[in-house]
Amino acid sequence: MRKPQSVGLNIAARRNATCSHCCVAGSPRAEAHLSAEQVDNIVDDLIAHPDVCEVGITGGEPLLQARRVLSLIKRISAAGMKTNLTTNGFWAITPERAARMTADLESAGLSHLTISYDDFHAPFIKPERIRNALDAASNCSIPTILNMCVSRTHDSLDLLKELGDSALCVKVTRFPVQQCGTGLSIPDEDLIVKPLDKLKLRCPGFELIYHHDGKVYPCCSPPIFDTDMTLGDAGTLSHEEFIRKGEKNALLAIIRTRGIKWLLDRVRETSPFSPAARMTEAVSVCDVCTIIMKDRKALTKLRPEILEEARKTHMLP
Structure with missing residues (x-):
């Protein structure tokens, strides 16, 4: 439900x-x-x-x-x-x-x-x-x-x-x-800014945004508009299809179930010299999430683990 x-x-x-x-x-x-x-x-x-x-x-x-x-x-x-x-x-x-x-x-x-x-x-x-x-x-x-x-x-x-x-x-x-x-x-x-250990590193929630750039984004946090984390182009899918696409996305599933901290810890371990791994402070959890989303190299390295973890949590078949 x-x-x-x-x-x-x-x-x-x-x-x-x-x-x-x-x-x-x-x-x-x-x-x-x-x-x-x-x-x-x-x-x-x-x-x-x-x-x-x-x-x-x-x-x-x-x-x-x-x-x-x-x-x-x-x-x-x-x-x-x-x-x-x-x-x-x-x-x-x-x-x-x-x-x-x-x-x-x-x-x-x-x-x-x-x-x-x-x-x-x-x-x-x-x-x-x-x-x-x-x-x-x-x-x-x-x-x-x-x-x-x-x-x-x-x-x-x-x-x-x-x-x-x-x-x-x-x-x-x-x-x-x-x-x-x-x-x-x-x-x-x-x-x-605040030290990362003072931030609650959990996503505040998802709210689909139909943005003026013609893209549909999975949340309303403005920094995400500077990333390519979109669900697609407005008008290409129904709203229900965009929702389902977000629900089936492994990375978004990890953010929902494990939180940004789990993702950040994994980035630090697998890509210790990446921008996200070197972060010590941030404006908000959305700031942290955006830095991770922009780090294609680190996320690509984590892709197999993200998929496996999403299956473990029953978010993916």
Whole structure:
């Protein structure tokens, strides 16, 4: 029996900002996107799938296509599924425009709203717009989260103070920036890292992502978008077939059953001079997983053992 699944739909890389930390390298000039036909087919497939309970819509900046996104939310919500939207709040130019947008999102049936805003976004989006967005959201029934990506030199605490009372009673999530997408240019010394023995080296979970590069990824962690760990091209298989492909993948089976620590220990033993084996600290377990995924040579050496271990755990026939 499968657990109910949340699925990510990253419709386009284009956004109205060029943040230096962007995990998907979004920008006003970014052209990568899923076509309207691809998105419609994916949504139809997700709506028909019995295990899908929620769809998260993100980008880039999805509300650059506001009418399109509102239509998608309405279709998904009408099918009895939850919807989550991640946006940078650029649209909240005035209190009135912010109220109109949140009212439209509420009318479409949006379940959760996530606003991404921090020191990296601030040069492109003024704090008063985020105040407008948070104030408008507080006057409707949509639960709202404020996501803040932070580094050692950009902790966003002053910005949080600047948001003032608008941020009261709002769930704030602060998480460390990772070197992926545009964030690959962030210096190592600015990363907030922990020794590996202080990290819980188990995968936080799988959530299929239909990404704007046309690929389907097995999880929602942004660093994986810089790897070739995909389940295939969007539109080539049904959602059920993508799920089954992930379930039958030996490497993913090992991550589910044995954890990242087992995999890292085996890499250290068989390829002691590889990048993953030399790691002593990381931002997160997803950071560790990504370094391993990028190490084709080490994984190729481990392939027979991974297959055998996956069979032992009954994850493969």
